Amino acid sequence: MNDTRQYAVCVKNEGHEESLDVRKIYEVLSDPLAESRGFLRVVDEDEDYLYPASWFLRLDLPQEIETALAGSMRG
Numbered sequence: 001m002n003d004t005r006q007y008a009v010c011v012k013n014e015g016h017e018e019s020l021d022v023r024k025i026y027e028v029l030s031d032p033l034a035e036s037r038g039f040l041r042v043v044d045e046d047e048d049y050l051y052p053a054s055w056f057l058r059l060d061l062p063q064e065i066e067t068a069l070a071g072s073m074r075g
Helices: 032-036 063-074
Strands: 006-010 025-029 039-044 047-052 056-059
Touching: 025 056, 025 063, 032 039
Parallel strands: none
Antiparallel strands: 006 025, 006 056, 025 039, 039 047
């Protein structure tokens, strides 16, 4: 795994309203097997979960924003 973090914004949470927030930005972990099956592995509250990839839009962020998000999501 490289040092580049990936992020996605949640656009749907059908049936998972209590655990997944629409419009929230989540860190994405690389999981090629899950992605090949249509899922995305996201981090929330220091745990990772699989959700349908169609519920998220990946973000291509400037480095400054990625750095700021990485710091805020750790603590």
